[in-house]
Amino acid sequence: MKKQNMDRDWIATAKTLSEALPYLQRFSGAVVVVKFGGNAMGDEDAMAEFARDVVLMRQVGVNPVVVHGGGPMINEMLTKLGIKSEFVRGKRVTDKATVEVVEMILSGLVNKRIVQAINDQGGRAVGISGKDDDLMVCVADDPELGFVGKPVEMNVQVIRDLYNAGIIPVIAPVATGMADNETFNVNGDTAAGAIAGALQADRLLLLTDVSGVKNAAGEVLTQITPEEVRRMIADGVIAGGMIPKTETALMALDLGVRAVTIMDGRTPNACLLELFTDMGAGSQIRSTVPRVKPRGR
Numbered sequence: 116m117k118k119q120n121m122d123r124d125w126i127a128t129a130k131t132l133s134e135a136l137p138y139l140q141r142f143s144g145a146v147v148v149v150k151f152g153g154n155a156m157g158d159e160d161a162m163a164e165f166a167r168d169v170v171l172m173r174q175v176g177v178n179p180v181v182v183h184g185g186g187p188m189i190n191e192m193l194t195k196l197g198i199k200s201e202f203v204r205g206k207r208v209t210d211k212a213t214v215e216v217v218e219m220i221l222s223g224l225v226n227k228r229i230v231q232a233i234n235d236q237g238g239r240a241v242g243i244s245g246k247d248d249d250l251m252v253c254v255a256d257d258p259e260l261g262f263v264g265k266p267v268e269m270n271v272q273v274i275r276d277l278y279n280a281g282i283i284p285v286i287a288p289v290a291t292g293m294a295d296n297e298t299f300n301v302n303g304d305t306a307a308g309a310i311a312g313a314l315q316a317d318r319l320l321l322l323t324d325v326s327g328v329k330n331a332a333g334e335v336l337t338q339i340t341p342e343e344v345r346r347m348i349a350d351g352v353i354a355g356g357m358i359p360k361t362e363t364a365l366m367a368l369d370l371g372v373r374a375v376t377i378m379d380g381r382t383p384n385a386c387l388l389e390l391f392t393d394m395g396a397g398s399q400i401r402s403t404v405p406r407v408k409p410r411g412r
Contacts, residue, residue: 131392138391143176145317146278148372149386150307151229152184152322161381162232168386169283170238177390178278181233181240181285182310184303185225192216203259209300214262217300218244221287229285240283245290245306246298248273253290253299264290264299266306269313286310308363312370319367320389321360322380327398328357339400341365364400374401 151165172179193200193216201208209217226242233240245251245266250273253264277284288306290299304321311319327335328344331352339347344361347353353361357377364375376389378397388396 134393135391139175142317142390144178146178146180146311146314147172147318147320147386147390148180148182148307148311148314148316149320150182150184150304150322151380152186152303156183156185156225156229157187162228163236164383165380165386166229166232166236166238168384169233170236172386172390173238173281173283179283180274180278180310180314180316181229181283182288182303182307183221183225183229183285184288185221188225189217189220192220203257206257206260206263208259209261209263211262214298214300218287218289218298221289221300222246226285226287233283233285238283239281240285241277242285242287243273243277244287245301249291250274250286251288251290251301251306251309252293253301254293255299262297262299264292264301266290266301266309267293269309271310271313274310274314302359304360304363308367308370308372308375311367311372311375315371316367317373318390319364319372319375320386321363321375321377322385323360323377324379324381325357325377326379326382327377328353328361328400336398337395339398341368341400341402344400361400368400368402374399376400 156162169179169181193213196216198212198216222244230240230242249270251266252268254267256263256265274284288301288303290301292299307319307321328339329335344353344365348358348361360377364377367375376397376399378385378389382396385396388394
């Protein structure tokens with residue numbers, strides 16, 4: 116009986132691989148920007164699983180570009196250093212002392228952990244920040260927030276050079292200012308959306324700690340149009356932390372990204388489910404909803 120179960124498992128695995136073929140063909144050569152963040156970043160097993168998924172994507176011809184956050188690590192270091200955080204309308208005020216800690220944690224600790232995890236899984240990863248080669252140039256998003264940046268100029272050739280060389284770029288959302296050698300902290304989702312738009316990426320995957328965008332009944336919507344997103348925001352159905360994520364998705368679509376998916380990064384192999392299966396994962400936002408295979412790519 117045990118052998119029969121094992122045989123069925125292997126057959127199911129082979130069937131899954133076979134059914135993935137059209138998606139593997141579809142995404143060969145595609146640029147997929149992945150925003151990695153949330154609780155998965157602090158869990159070694161989850162980090163290793165994410166790294167395996169990214170290496171597999173690269174192995175089958177996808178060009179993954181990883182953009183990451185690191186809020187919990189920043190909070191921990193600020194507490195250790197005795198730097199108090201002030202908030203305006205729920206957003207952290209980032210003064211010079213704080214932005215130095217942000218750069219240290221994001222460009223150093225977090226970035227290199229992700230790079231090492233990918234390398235440990237047999238990939239080739241290089242970590243950079245938005246300051247490298249003036250990849251991301253910002254102005255202050257809101258003067259009251261200090262050094263919180265809004266991207267106004269993108270120079271993504273360095274990213275293309277890396278993935279064309281078979282290297283997975285891992286990008287910390289720290290940017291340079293328009294003048295005076297300023298350093299800006301950029302929201303990770305915002306940075307990922309701006310980078311995806313500048314690259315004209317095929318996909319932007321926003322990994323979060325929630326299952327996706329929910330309707331008024333609390334059900335996760337697997338497919339949404341930009342018009343529906345705007346209506347749900349106006350009606351208050353989309354609220355709280357989901358607003359900036361959906362706004363990032365709309366921005367990315369306006370910049371030319373083909374589709375954006377907001378999904379739970381804690382789901383095992385979430386990126387692979389989204390790209391290579393009919394099932395998909397989370398909520399996909401795209402300007403044109405396909406008539407056949409709604410979760411197909």
